[in-house]
Amino acid sequence: MTTDVESEGSPMPKTRPSILYGACVALLALVAATASAPTATAGPGLVPSAAAARAAIPTPEQHFGFKMGAEGKLAAYSDVLRYLKLIADRSDRVDYKAVGPTTMGNEYGTVLISSPANLRRLDRLVEINQKLADPRRTSPEEARRLAAEGVPFYHLEATIHSSEVGNGQAINDIVHRLATEDSDFTRKVLNNSVVVLVPSQNPDGQKLIIDHFNRTAGTSLARQYPDLYHKYTGHDDNRDWTMFTQVEAQYRLGLIKKYRPAMVHIMHQKGNSGSRIFVPPYGGITSENVPANMSSSVAAIGQHAARALAAAGKTGVGSGEYHIFWTLEQPGGYFPFTGAGIYLTEIASVTDYAYPQVSRDGRPLGPQQARMNLIEPYRSNTWTLADIVDYAKIATYAGMEYTADNGDKLLYDNLFAVPQEYLTKGVPSGTYAFVVDAKQRDPYATYELLQRLEWTDVEIERARSAFTADGKRYEAGSHVIRMKQPRGNWAHQVLGTDRYPEVRDCGECPVLLPYAEATTSLPLQLGVSVAEVMTPFEAQLERVPSVEPAPVSMPRAPGGKGAYLVRPESYGTAQIVSALQDANIPTFRAAAAFAGYPAGTYIVPATGAARQVLATASAKTGVPVTAVDRAPRVDGVQLKPRTRVGLLRGVGNMPGGWDMWQFDQYGVNYDVVSAQDFQRTSLSELYDTIVVSSGVSQEDIVEGLDPARYDERYSWAYGVGEAGWAKLAQFVRDGGTLLAIGSSVETAQQLLDLPIRPGVPDDEDEFTTGGSLLHQTFDTDNPVAWGMPDSWPVWLYNTQSWELTGNAGEVVSSYPAEGEVLASGYLRGAEHIRGDANVVSFTVGKGEVVTYGSEITFRTLPRAQFNLLYNAIYHGPAAKVDAAGIQDLRPRFGTDGTQR
Numbered sequence: 001m002t003t004d005v006e007s008e009g010s011p012m013p014k015t016r017p018s019i020l021y022g023a024c025v026a027l028l029a030l031v032a033a034t035a036s037a038p039t040a041t042a043g044p045g046l047v048p049s050a051a052a053a054r055a056a057i058p059t060p061e062q063h064f065g066f067k068m069g070a071e072g073k074l075a076a077y078s079d080v081l082r083y084l085k086l087i088a089d090r091s092d093r094v095d096y097k098a099v100g101p102t103t104m105g106n107e108y109g110t111v112l113i114s115s116p117a118n119l120r121r122l123d124r125l126v127e128i129n130q131k132l133a134d135p136r137r138t139s140p141e142e143a144r145r146l147a148a149e150g151v152p153f154y155h156l157e158a159t160i161h162s163s164e165v166g167n168g169q170a171i172n173d174i175v176h177r178l179a180t181e182d183s184d185f186t187r188k189v190l191n192n193s194v195v196v197l198v199p200s201q202n203p204d205g206q207k208l209i210i211d212h213f214n215r216t217a218g219t220s221l222a223r224q225y226p227d228l229y230h231k232y233t234g235h236d237d238n239r240d241w242t243m244f245t246q247v248e249a250q251y252r253l254g255l256i257k258k259y260r261p262a263m264v265h266i267m268h269q270k271g272n273s274g275s276r277i278f279v280p281p282y283g284g285i286t287s288e289n290v291p292a293n294m295s296s297s298v299a300a301i302g303q304h305a306a307r308a309l310a311a312a313g314k315t316g317v318g319s320g321e322y323h324i325f326w327t328l329e330q331p332g333g334y335f336p337f338t339g340a341g342i343y344l345t346e347i348a349s350v351t352d353y354a355y356p357q358v359s360r361d362g363r364p365l366g367p368q369q370a371r372m373n374l375i376e377p378y379r380s381n382t383w384t385l386a387d388i389v390d391y392a393k394i395a396t397y398a399g400m401e402y403t404a405d406n407g408d409k410l411l412y413d414n415l416f417a418v419p420q421e422y423l424t425k426g427v428p429s430g431t432y433a434f435v436v437d438a439k440q441r442d443p444y445a446t447y448e449l450l451q452r453l454e455w456t457d458v459e460i461e462r463a464r465s466a467f468t469a470d471g472k473r474y475e476a477g478s479h480v481i482r483m484k485q486p487r488g489n490w491a492h493q494v495l496g497t498d499r500y501p502e503v504r505d506c507g508e509c510p511v512l513l514p515y516a517e518a519t520t521s522l523p524l525q526l527g528v529s530v531a532e533v534m535t536p537f538e539a540q541l542e543r544v545p546s547v548e549p550a551p552v553s554m555p556r557a558p559g560g561k562g563a564y565l566v567r568p569e570s571y572g573t574a575q576i577v578s579a580l581q582d583a584n585i586p587t588f589r590a591a592a593a594f595a596g597y598p599a600g601t602y603i604v605p606a607t608g609a610a611r612q613v614l615a616t617a618s619a620k621t622g623v624p625v626t627a628v629d630r631a632p633r634v635d636g637v638q639l640k641p642r643t644r645v646g647l648l649r650g651v652g653n654m655p656g657g658w659d660m661w662q663f664d665q666y667g668v669n670y671d672v673v674s675a676q677d678f679q680r681t682s683l684s685e686l687y688d689t690i691v692v693s694s695g696v697s698q699e700d701i702v703e704g705l706d707p708a709r710y711d712e713r714y715s716w717a718y719g720v721g722e723a724g725w726a727k728l729a730q731f732v733r734d735g736g737t738l739l740a741i742g743s744s745v746e747t748a749q750q751l752l753d754l755p756i757r758p759g760v761p762d763d764e765d766e767f768t769t770g771g772s773l774l775h776q777t778f779d780t781d782n783p784v785a786w787g788m789p790d791s792w793p794v795w796l797y798n799t800q801s802w803e804l805t806g807n808a809g810e811v812v813s814s815y816p817a818e819g820e821v822l823a824s825g826y827l828r829g830a831e832h833i834r835g836d837a838n839v840v841s842f843t844v845g846k847g848e849v850v851t852y853g854s855e856i857t858f859r860t861l862p863r864a865q866f867n868l869l870y871n872a873i874y875h876g877p878a879a880k881v882d883a884a885g886i887q888d889l890r891p892r893f894g895t896d897g898t899q900r
Contacts (some may be wrong), residue, residue: 069386162205164269166388205229241333275318316378339418419486444572500826527864550622568787572621578667600786694742733845737876755806772825801836
């Protein structure tokens with residue numbers, strides 16, 4: 001059964017259905033089943049499969065022309081979809097659904113696999129899961145009856161990391177087996193569960209990786225795709241579980257909200273030096289917000305898989321790794337907080353995606369000492385794509401079997417009991433509620449915070465009148481999120497602050513740190529004042545039916561000498577400025593405070609065109625616009641019309657990918673800087689401001705990709721040589737603006753000999769944060785910090801603080817010299833950054849340079865810091881205007897961008 005559907009429950013607007021391929025011509029007769037289970041007659045709920053019907057479904061080998069796992073062979077994503085649709089057309093056990101288009105316009109699909117009887121009653125099974133997921137809709141007694149009537153949903157997901165190609169091959173064998181085989185195993189799985197397969201959580205990357213691999217076969221070109229295998233996020237696409245920025249993450253969220261799976265199997269691969277496969281239980285630190293019974297069920301399914309692998313003679317099975325339950329950086333994300341078990345498998349990779357890995361010294365691969373977390377080491381010196389496919393299938397079949405055997409327990413103990421616990425007991429910390437004060441600096445940040453809570457089924461209430469909580473008075477319109485609700489644990493996870501514990505496996509062992517995040521505090525990242533309230537309070541509250549931007553209305557149109565004003569505090573103003581830039585509307589900024597407005601306030605002539613642009617942008621962001629009958633008399637600047645921005649992101653650089661997403665979302669007029677740009681006489685012909693993403697080194701710029709290994713389609717990332725390096729420096733000295741983020745500050749220092757030196761020691765025993773939010777003070781009189789509060793935390797992970805070594809340079813922000821440095825997360829060695837600079841502004845020749853020691857655009861999460869970037873993007877090319885010129889709104893630029 002092949003159908004198109006729109007993603008129900010998805011936070012995205014409905015998308016157009018994808019065009020399906022026509023039915024394929026009937027192929028060869030059925031070959032022997034690939035599984036070891038014996039053939040048996042169909043049981044209850046299954047329609048007996050006639051030989052003729054099974055013969056109409058080709059094996060993967062027949063369809064693709066090679067066995068899954070064949071050396072040097074990879075099935076392309078478009079061919080995989082055709083195969084899955086063909087099976088759905090010919091099997092009453094399989095239903096294909098197209099969810100919607102991906103970031104790059106490919107098809108994001110799902111495959112539902114179960115008995116024909118279960119597929120016919122799918123709506124009822126989904127209804128049961130929805131009732132179990134909200135205990136207010138059912139009693140414990142009824143929940144047990146529903147658990148007995150329903151079946152658990154097994155969410156199976158492959159290739160979110162598109163270079164991990166083996167799992168995307170294995171699913172073809174898996175679907176074929178479930179669609180064609182008649183055995184004790186298939187009857188059990190099909191009758192007692194529903195499999196929801198996402199053949200690729202990142203279809204765009206699958207096409208990029210495998211199409212490049214297949215295109216370069218038989219050539220001297222590198223087989224590995226060199227750039228990001230998700231247009232924006234690359235390998236970070238499984239770390240988008242709090243803001244859900246990408247459409248693929250939103251589709252996944254829609255699927256979990258619709259089907260409410262009891263078990264989620266996320267298929268990964270890993271490096272090739274460790275165990276051959278990892279299965280739970282996990283290691284590391286867990287958050288108290290993660291349900292204990294969910295963790296226990298995951299440990300059980302992992303050990304069931306370990307036994308199945310051992311029974312099949314598969315060795316090198318490891319466990320006790322992967323620290324995924326402190327924050328949301330790994331595959332789990334929102335899933336475990338709903339009661340869904342997160343069954344992660346990580347299989348060792350091979351060479352160039354599809355060629356054997358062979359040890360250089362002839363010794364066996366992986367660790368060879370047997371331990372409790374590696375009972376039987378892998379004894380071969382060779383590891384192949386076929387091994388990956390075999391291990392993936394065995395681990396998946398074991399997960400399916402465990403789920404089918406334990407449906408009642410998974411449905412009741414996880415899907416029902418987890419939300420029931422938080423609904424009745426609240427969260428372990430004893431927190432009663434979080435209150436989002438109605439008085440906020442940034443209405444757009446408040447909207448984005450509440451919107452993400454709404455997307456994840458967190459219930460939000462609004463106060464109809466003023467109230468007092470924990471001794472503080474809150475005005476009407478304040479929002480309340482109580483912890484005694486089904487998603488109270490999730491709300492506590494993303495709204496609270498964190499103190500990551502210092503835990504070691506031994507006295508001399510390093511601290512068990514998370515991959516990149518020791519905190520998930522959305523209020524601190526977005527810049528929203530949220531209070532954690534421990535004591536119950538009385539308030540007149542109403543449920544918020546739908547989160548919308550703060551209501552705004554345009555003021556009356558002032559006279560010809562009047563102006564519209566926009567305060568600078570919100571990072572939503574970046575979208576307003578982009579809209580003004582696109583419309584080529586003169587835009588000024590005040591250099592000092594005036595009449596209750598802070599420095600950095602935007603001043604826009606009161607024209608009809610300006611009013612139209614401001615009205616649209618203001619309604620979208622909730623950022624208000626005011627008007628004055630006479631423009632203020634204050635010194636300031638005029639932004640250069642249609643400021644030209646270049647993004648120097650580096651090939652395969654994830655921070656640069658996130659920067660692209662951010663610029664696209666905020667409407668910035670930018671282009672990615674290419675090697676061909678350096679062939680111009682001057683970069684100033686193309687750009688006013690160049691932003692250097694974190695992670696771009698001098699070598700990336702000078703050497704770049706090797707043209708002998710990557711053809712002209714990647715020529716934008718070729719090296720520019722020493723001449724190009726010098727040309728970048730000349731761009732600044734001639735009047736350009738250069739902004740360097742995170743680790744690229746070192747690159748800017750090398751380029752222009754900036755008078756700064758690193759402040760953070762290299763030794764992690766002396767200093768480490770694990771990805772945390774640290775307090776920061778800002779010089780709000782500096783144009784780079786216009787609109788920022790006097791103090792607010794910044795994100796620091798794997799980057800530097802800086803010390804000035806000369807008189808040049810203005811410190812825009814710095815870490816506190818005294819008092820607490822850590823705001824949320826983990827910090828060792830605070831003394832090494834006390835008083836150090838973070839953001840510094842320099843004048844170099846005629847140009848401007850701003851260095852951001854912390855990664856202010858990290859995965860687009862620390863949005864409270866965004867204005868530090870946007871201020872500098874537009875201020876560097878701006879022209880000074882005196883008070884008289886501002887009051888008369890006399891432009892310094894013509895409409896063509898040239899100064900008058």
